[in-house]
Amino acid sequence: EAQVTQNPRYLITVTGKKLTVTCSQNMNHEYMSWYRQDPGLGLRQIYYSMNVEVTDKGDVPEGYKVSRKEKRNFPLILESPSPNQTSLYFCASSWQGNYGYTFGSGTRLTVV
Amino acid sequence: RKEVEQDPGPFNVPEGATVAFNCTYSNSASQSFFWYRQDCRKEPKLLMSVYSSGNEDGRFTAQLNRASQYISLLIRDSKLSDSATYLCVGRGSARQLTFGSGTQLTVLP
Numbered sequence: 001e002a003q004v005t006q007n008p009r010y011l012i013t014v015t016g017k018k019l020t021v022t023c024s025q026n027m028n029h030e031y032m033s034w035y036r037q038d039p040g041l042g043l044r045q046i047y048y049s050m051n052v053e054v055t056d057k058g059d060v061p062e063g064y065k066v067s068r069k070e071k072r073n074f075p076l077i078l079e080s081p082s083p084n085q086t087s088l089y090f091c092a093s094s095w096q097g098n099y100g101y102t103f104g105s106g107t108r109l110t111v112v
Numbered sequence: 113r114k115e116v117e118q119d120p121g122p123f124n125v126p127e128g129a130t131v132a133f134n135c136t137y138s139n140s141a142s143q144s145f146f147w148y149r150q151d152c153r154k155e156p157k158l159l160m161s162v163y164s165s166g167n168e169d170g171r172f173t174a175q176l177n178r179a180s181q182y183i184s185l186l187i188r189d190s191k192l193s194d195s196a197t198y199l200c201v202g203r204g205s206a207r208q209l210t211f212g213s214g215t216q217l218t219v220l221p
Contacts, residue, residue, distance in 0.1 A: 033209070043156070043199075043211040090155055100146045100201070101209065103155035 002027045006091050006104035013081055013111055021076045021107050023091030031094045032074040033058070033101065034066065036087040043090070049074055050096070081111040115139050118200050118212035126220050129190050133215045135183045135200030142202035142210070145176055147185045150197045150214065159185075159198070190219045 004025045013019055025032065033048040035058075045058030049068040063085055065077040074093075078085060088108050092101035118135045125131050137145075145162040160167065162174040162183050173186040183200055200212035 040213075042213040045209065088153075099144075100148075100158040100161060100203075102158070106153075106155050108153075 002102070004091055004093050004102050004104035006089075006107050008107060009105060010108050011110070013109070015082055015111055016080050019078050019081060019109075021078075021089060021091075021109070023074045023076065023104060024072050025074075025091075025093040025102070026072065027093060027102065028071065029093035029102075030071070030096045031101075032068065033092050034064070034074070034076050035090045035092065036060065037090065038087050046076070046089075081109075083111045085109065086111050115210045116200055116202050116212040118198075118215045120213060120215060122216040122218055124218045124220055125190055127190060127192060129219075130186065130188045131190055131217065132187075133185045133198055133200075133217075135185075135212050137181050137183070137200075137202045137210075139202065139204060139210070140181065142204045144203045145183050146201045146203070147172075147174055147183075148199040148201055148211075150199055152197075156199055156211075187217075190217075192219050192221060195219045 007022045030051050034046040035043045037043050044060045046064050047066040049055045055066050090106050091104040094101045116137050147159040148156040149159045150156040160169050160174050162176045164176045166175045171188045175184045195218050197214040197216050199214045202210045
């Protein structure tokens with residue numbers, strides 16, 4: 001089944017404890033992206049990648065890192081999480097060009 | 113001004129009704145448009161792409177008007193299962209994928 005898989009689905013952590021949210025897609029998509037969704041603010045792009053070793057900042061990159069060492073994986077790293085990073089996170093992928101994104105099931109992160 | 117603007121609703125309609133959502137965009141460089149559906153606490157799912165010539169998928173019809181910079185979605189014969197938030201999305205490039213804030217629809221029995 002074609003899909004984007006994120007893990008974990010739920011995570012509660014403490015301020016400052018490094019964490020990684022994994023994202024993997026099995027559709028051989030070039031483009032991958034991370035979004036966060038907050039009430040009243042909608043979906044905002046954190047980082048995106050157009051291919052292996054090609055990444056760039058989205059609208060809200062502060063406090064996040066990403067890497068794209070393999071085409072299928074695009075992990076999101078929070079080196080020192082803070083409470084304002086409590087949010088619902090989505091990974092998404094697509095073909096290049098004018099195609100829509102396929103989203104993962106989301107990761108609900110709470111930083112206390 | 114937001115790049116993609118939608119009426120947040122909520123729209124409460126009876127089962128069987130026809131409902132229309134509109135969305136306006138400000139970035140004329142946007143090349144392609146989509147409607148996504150998002151159920152509560154779930155991931156957005158692609159409902160349909162939007163073409164200038166208009167396109168239909170069953171009970172759903174999408175339209176793009178580039179001159180006026182708006183996109184529309186029409187749902188005919190609403191079902192209870194159509195209750196969700198509908199997101200209008202514009203895409204200019206890999207980076208420039210812009211989401212509207214969503215329109216909430218509730219179909220009532």
